[in-house]
Amino acid sequence: IGPAGEHRVKYANLTSGERVAGRGGTGAVLGDKNVKAIVARGNRKPDIANPEKTKQLTKNWVAALRKHPFCGERLPKYGTAGLVRSMQKGHTLATKNFAAGQYDNYEAISGETLSAKYLIKNKGCMTCPIQCGRQVGRSGKAIKGPELETIGLWGPNLLNSDLQAIIEWNYQMDELGMDTISAAGCVAFAMELNEKGLWQSGLEFGVTDQIPQVLHDIAYRRGIGDELAEGTRYLSQKYGGSEFAMQVKGMELSAYEPRGAVGQGLGYAVSNRGGDHLNAGYTMIYEGLAMNVKPRKVQAKAELTVLNQNIMEAASAAGSCLFTLYAFVPGFLIKKPHSVISRVVNAVMASSLVAATLRLVMKANDKVLPIHMPGLPHSQLISAVTGMRVKFMTLCQIGERGYNLERLYNVKRGLTAADDRLPGRLVNELEDPQLPDSKVPLAILKRKYYRIRGWDQSGVPLAKTLRRLGLVLRDFLI
Ligand code: SF4
Numbered sequence: 001i002g003p004a005g006e007h008r009v010k011y012a013n014l015t016s017g018e019r020v021a022g023r024g025g026t027g028a029v030l031g032d033k034n035v036k037a038i039v040a041r042g043n044r045k046p047d048i049a050n051p052e053k054t055k056q057l058t059k060n061w062v063a064a065l066r067k068h069p070f071c072g073e074r075l076p077k078y079g080t081a082g083l084v085r086s087m088q089k090g091h092t093l094a095t096k097n098f099a100a101g102q103y104d105n106y107e108a109i110s111g112e113t114l115s116a117k118y119l120i121k122n123k124g125c126m127t128c129p130i131q132c133g134r135q136v137g138r139s140g141k142a143i144k145g146p147e148l149e150t151i152g153l154w155g156p157n158l159l160n161s162d163l164q165a166i167i168e169w170n171y172q173m174d175e176l177g178m179d180t181i182s183a184a185g186c187v188a189f190a191m192e193l194n195e196k197g198l199w200q201s202g203l204e205f206g207v208t209d210q211i212p213q214v215l216h217d218i219a220y221r222r223g224i225g226d227e228l229a230e231g232t233r234y235l236s237q238k239y240g241g242s243e244f245a246m247q248v249k250g251m252e253l254s255a256y257e258p259r260g261a262v263g264q265g266l267g268y269a270v271s272n273r274g275g276d277h278l279n280a281g282y283t284m285i286y287e288g289l290a291m292n293v294k295p296r297k298v299q300a301k302a303e304l305t306v307l308n309q310n311i312m313e314a315a316s317a318a319g320s321c322l323f324t325l326y327a328f329v330p331g332f333l334i335k336k337p338h339s340v341i342s343r344v345v346n347a348v349m350a351s352s353l354v355a356a357t358l359r360l361v362m363k364a365n366d367k368v369l370p371i372h373m374p375g376l377p378h379s380q381l382i383s384a385v386t387g388m389r390v391k392f393m394t395l396c397q398i399g400e401r402g403y404n405l406e407r408l409y410n411v412k413r414g415l416t417a418a419d420d421r422l423p424g425r426l427v428n429e430l431e432d433p434q435l436p437d438s439k440v441p442l443a444i445l446k447r448k449y450y451r452i453r454g455w456d457q458s459g460v461p462l463a464k465t466l467r468r469l470g471l472v473l474r475d476f477l478i
Contacts, residue, residue: 002177004219005031009229011182011252015174018133018144019125022179023251023276049387057384061324061377062129068327069334070290075132075323076122078111080148083289085110087152090288090295091260091431091438094253095156096205097188098246098423101257101431101438103156109163111148118145118167130323136167146170146180149277152255153184158191159206169211176219183218185252185275186228187211189235189245199239243424249274249415258422258440259431261287263301265440267309270420270449270459272406278322281308286349290329292337294350296437302448303358304349307396310362311376314399318382328375359452362400366391401469404453404461408471417459420446 005012005027012027013020030036048054066072074082084106087093091101107113114134120142124131134145146154146166150173154166173180193199201224203214217225227235232252236245246253251274258265264287267280277284283304287295293304312322333342348354361369366389372380373392382390390398410419422442431438450457454465466472 001027001030001036002175002219004028004176004178004229006036007219007221007229008032009178009218009221010231010234010250011179011186012177013179015177018123018174020174020179022181024273025179027177046385048385050384053384054381057377057381061381064375064377065129065324065327067331069331070329071130071323071327074334075130078115079122079132079134079145081109081111081114081134081146081151083111083148084151085112086289087256090292091435092257092264092284092288092295093156094152094246094255094257096159097157097192097244098253098257098425099192099244101260103159103161105161106156108161109151109155109166113163114145114151117163125321128321130321132323138167138171143167143171144174149255150180150184153181153188157184157188157255158208160208162208165208165211169215172212172215176215178215178219181254182231182252183215183228185246186218186232186235187214189232189241190224190228192244193235193239193241196241198241199235243428246423246425247275248422249419251275256284257431259296259426259438261295262298262440262445263287263295263305265422265426265442266301266445266449267305269422269440269442269446270305272403272410278312279309281305281312282322283308285326285329290326290334291349292342292346294346296435297350298441298445298448299350299352300355300358302445302452303355303362305449306452307358307362309403310396310399312399313402314395315378317398317402318378320378324378325376328373330375362396362452364393365397366393369393397469401471404466404469404471407455407459407461411460415459417446417450417457420459 008028008031010025010028012025013022014026088102088106093101093103093106095103118136120135120137122131123135124133135142136145150170151166154169170180173183190201191203191205194201194203217223218229221229231250232245232247233250236242248268253268253275254277256264256277258268261284263283267283268275271280273279286293286304315322315325333345336342371392379390379392379395422440426440427442450459455461
């Protein structure tokens with residue numbers, strides 16, 4: 001952990017080399033326990049049940065990822081920042097503390113600009129064929145470059161188009177050990193509080209000279225930094241403005257403005273972790289990033305959210321990067337988004353027929369549906385590595401079990417259905433006054449979501465749901 005963790009900044013992170021476990025304030029937890037670092041060592045190789053099959057499957061998987069237009073082209077070429085243009089187009093690029101979803105100067109901070117002006121080479125996690133990370137130039141030295149969330153939230157969300165400055169702040173926040181997403185959310189909120197005369201923080205949209213000092217002050221809890229270190233929820237409780245405090249369950253939202261992607265909005269609201277795009281289920285992938293499944297319509301969104309949350313939960317539990325999951329979207333939908341077939345697929349995906357089918361499929365098990373899903377070799381690899389019999393439905397159920405366990409833990413800690421919410425701005429105000437459906441119809445989506453999950457109206461898993469999942473902990477946990 002860095003100084004932010006040592007000073008228990010609520011969004012301090014853990015760093016391993018250049019990779020960061022950014023969200024949830026784990027750095028503050030370690031800081032609170034006086035733990036500076038965790039060292040692991042060992043020289044035993046893991047036992048693999050079927051080494052030959054594992055090798056072959058891995059080879060095929062790497063080849064498929066390299067051929068895929070999202071995993072093998074866009075991410076390696078532009079990094080995650082390569083999504084900026086799609087977000088601008090879909091009104092999902094959070095701008096001015098989520099007051100809007102588009103930013104006029106978006107090209108200045110796009111992945112294309114980052115690559116053209118600053119990229120030295122790609123750098124990512126060990127053995128990964130995607131290598132979405134960036135090494136960028138700074139005073140003749142190669143340093144880690146920013147990714148999409150950092151660029152979006154320190155760029156458009158603060159009305160800032162200085163990419164060089166974002167590169168500097170990103171590096172500084174890594175050195176200080178703090179989550180770039182939550183830090184940006186706090187600064188944007190402080191700017192709006194200042195603008196509305198609710199807190200004289202001295203911070204203004206579009207004025208960024210003082211940002212390096214503010215970051216330092218947050219990490220060391222000096223001046224206004226001491227209050228910013230407590231997070232957006234704390235600030236809204238003290239100074240007001242909860243309707244534009246962009247947090248859920250105390251966690252600041254990621255860079256996707258959900259009024260242009262209502263499934264993502266539902267995900268933010270019900271996410272066990274809070275305002276995090278990944279634990280939310282990242283339905284953004286269907287709602288404008290890789291596909292275009294009617295982003296402002298509710299049809300099939302609760303179903304897709306549950307399905308994605310479960311699959312992502314299982315992939316995480318298996319130690320697999322979530323970006324490997326997006327090879328599931330057929331390449332032609334990404335390469336030719338306006339072709340007749342792509343338009344038909346997107347329309348069908350948003351139909352009640354697909355919604356009903358998904359609900360049915362999610363109730364199935366490997367006996368009823370004994371398949372591995374094309375594009376998702378995770379279940380095959382888990383089988384080859386562990387020797388367990390895992391097909392696609394078991395993978396989904398592993399994820400579902402994890403998601404329900406997290407929910408039970410939250411319930412035990414006092415969370416209720418009222419915590420599955422979004423800031424008022426996102427559900428009451430139109431993102432674009434010309435678009436009457438440009439807000440998140442959360443009440444409808446949430447009702448459907450609870451039903452599909454097998455939770456009661458308070459968002460608590462029903463006993464029969466837990467029995468189906470083999471979780472017999474309900475009485476113990478609640
Ligand atoms: S494992 Fe994931 S995060 Fe790491 S470089 Fe590869 S795609 Fe990027």
